[in-house]
Amino acid sequence: MPLTLDRRYYHATGTAAVNVAALHALFDEYRLPGDGADILSIGATMAYFEALGLQLEDPTVLALSKALDSPSMGEFTRKGFVEGWSQLGADTSDKMKEKIKGLRNSMQTDESFFKGVYLWTFGWAKPEGQKSLPLESAVEWWKLLLHNRFAGHLDRWTDFMTSEWCKSVSKDTWNMLYDFSKFAQGDPTLATYDEMASWPSVIDGYVEHYRGEEH
């Protein structure tokens, strides 16, 4: 009986199932000569992703970065790497590939998982010490995250942002755009959009622009 209980416990948390030493070893294996002792720099990360068969244009990159608590784009810390993988329950490249498949699947099918990754992206992608995200990088991330998720509005939105808005993107705008993308999926022609509601002005501006172009 105690055995069964234990097994279930291990299985649930995954911590005991992974070989932490193997994870440290793997981390060190990818670490490049110039990198600090506890950091994977962008070059190391690239090589690591390649080994795992992870493409940079795959939004799963963001899901994994979040899972491994990446401090900023293309960087992983030893702590985040070891704890993250322990949490996910993988200590070999093959197991990691499997887990990545799982993350990819969650991104596509689990809405709240996706939302978590979307909202997290802003803080991760914005330059340190700044409150907002430069427009060009916001546009890139939107293209990555909201592809097929914005009821055909993605291109028009990014065009509007670059040609009309021309300002960096605030956290509120970033977060509310997720809500707006969900709204657009429910009402692609935006017929029921209410500019008196709590949308930020920039989205009001987009809808006005969109309606102007449509008619």
Next chain:
Amino acid sequence: MPLHPQTPNREDLEQTWMYLETGISKIMNDLQEGMDMRAYMGIYTAVHNFCTSQKAVNSSSTSLHHQGGVHRGAHLLGEDLYNNLIHYLSAHLAGLKQQSTQFTDEALLAFYIREWDRYTTAAKYINHLFRYLNRHWVKREMDEGKKNIYDVYTLHLVRWKIDLFDSVQRHVMDGVLKLVEKQRNGETIETAMVKSIVDSFVSLGLDENDSSKSTLEVYREYFEKPFLESTNNYYQFESKQFVAENSVVEYMKKAETRLSEEEGRVHVYLHPDIMVPLMKTCQRVLIQEHAPLLRDEFQVLLNNDRQDDLKRMYNLLSRITDGLEPLRTKFEAHVRKAGLEAIEKVANENTDDNLEPKVYVDALLEVHEKYSSLVKIAFKEDTEFVRSLDNACREFVNRNKVCKSASSKSPELLAKYADSLLKKSAKAAEEADLESKLDSIMTVFKYVEDKDVFQKFYSRMLAKRLVHATSASDDAETSMIGKLKDACGFEYTNKLQRMFQDMQISKDLNDSYKEWMNNTLDEDALKTAVDFSIQVLGTSFWPLTPPNTPFHIPQVITKTYDRFQTFYFQKHSGRKLNWLWHLCKGDVKATFAKSSKVPFTFHVSTYQMAILLMFNDATSYSYEEIETTTGLSRDYLDPSLGVFIKAKVLNLEPASGKVGPGTTLTLNTDFKSKKIRVNLNMAVRTEQKQEAEDTHKTIEEDRKLLMQSAIVRIMKSRKVLKHVVLVQETIAQIKSRFTPKVPDIKKCIDILLEKEYLERLDGERLGYLA
């Protein structure tokens, strides 16, 4: 006096009743012949004796409901008497019923009233005679809960109702209604008859549960109902015919008369209880059924200013439910249209630039005055009409042809009008007159939505009046600020009041500066000191901008300049003085002119002074020399010189050219002027226009700040709020200053989110970050 039989045997019903019946019948039919005390007492005693006898002799079939020849108690004896009385009354009433068939109409009414009076009078007597029966047998029966047993008087009424009334009331009412119709047709009638009938009907209303009380049921059923019905029919017919042949106005007069006639009818001869249903009936037939017709006439009456007829229509339609609602909408539209037309006329007669503020404000006021007096006189200051008037005025004050170019034009012109009233001028208004004009400014002000624009322009112009000492009266200024404060609160006028305080403080400051000079300077220095006075004004209260041209202070006044700064910084260390040279002015004595022995005094701006003082050293300078010496930018230099050239103080060479580089300016020693004092300090028109534009620009900035601070204030007290609610509350807070647009508020919320004063808790809710 006929013989009355002897008092009967107390135990013999037949005998007793025969005796009583003779008496009763005498009372009933011949009371006017009188009745002697003995007969009266005899009947009274007979009733008493009979009721108190131990047993009665049953010897005749006249005894009703006889239960057999056994000994009976007094209570059963009473019953016999009671039943005999009923029998007698029924017979009497049957006779009356029979007689009544000979009469119709007024004759029937006369008959009915006569018999009613006789019958009820008799009833009172008989009731009295049978008092013993009432007190004992009737009372006991009633106490035991027997139904349909009444005291003797009530019994009379009950019998009248059953045996006579039920069969004649219809004919009687026919008579009454014909009579009333005659009166409605203008004939004189004997109203007392109707009143008697009403009283009779009312008396017949008996409360089944308590015979001492009366109800109006009989009256309502047999009088009120047919009366209302015939009234309805009468006026339905009459009003239809009347409107077919007469104008609506005539009809309203008719209806008014009819309504007051009916009201009078109630007072004169109807029961007060009918007032409400009668008025309802009349109002329905006379007003409600013709309401669409009346309302159609409303616009015509408005167009022709028919105040009396409008009043009439108001009075009529106010008597029916929802009668006025459609009028209010029409009234509002009419007033708005009148306002817009008045402004359009004014706008067409004047171009935007030369539209006199007074002309504009007067046009607004005229429309307001006209319709507010209409509301007062014709619509009894009905709150709903007042609201319609306000709505209409708000519309045409804020959105009219003049405001088309800029929505803030109304408050700007209103503030300018206020300035023209408060400024010193040749045609200064009388004090009382001025006060009423200031009040009328407030009338328009109440409707102005952009109160912040008014505030801005008003404070700029007040600043000018104070700085240039052109205010006509301190009292009027104070009064106006008081009015604004009453309307918008302390915050709105705070700065204006501080400006006044600064003026007072400056007065004291000048005094202590003079004292300081007397104490610190030697006599020579005092003698050569320039006459000087100064106003020190708090930067944050005054809408004044620092000069936007460099300026080299002329030698002559630098001493004064330094001296004052020394004095001031001694007094207030740590303060900073900005010299607003463009607002300063001075007098210079000009001794160069050959034409006059008395030196001229030129009233000039400080910039002009700097130019003129150069001519103490030489009589001619090139434009460039003046530019270098004074340091003035050309925007200021050129107009200043322009005034001198125009006034012929300086001569320009070449004479035909425009002042500027390459020209030379020479002192004109042939200068002439009729006046010794010459005012050369004239405001430049382009400057004024620039100022108006600047004012509008700062308004936009101020509004953003106002909205943001309102949002922060609301969130600080509420902590968490739905976005939509926050927008609404912000509008509510700011509305008194201007009407904010929702997108602008949303932008301000965005800014505050970005600055992290606020955070978004979820899609809708916002939280305050301290």
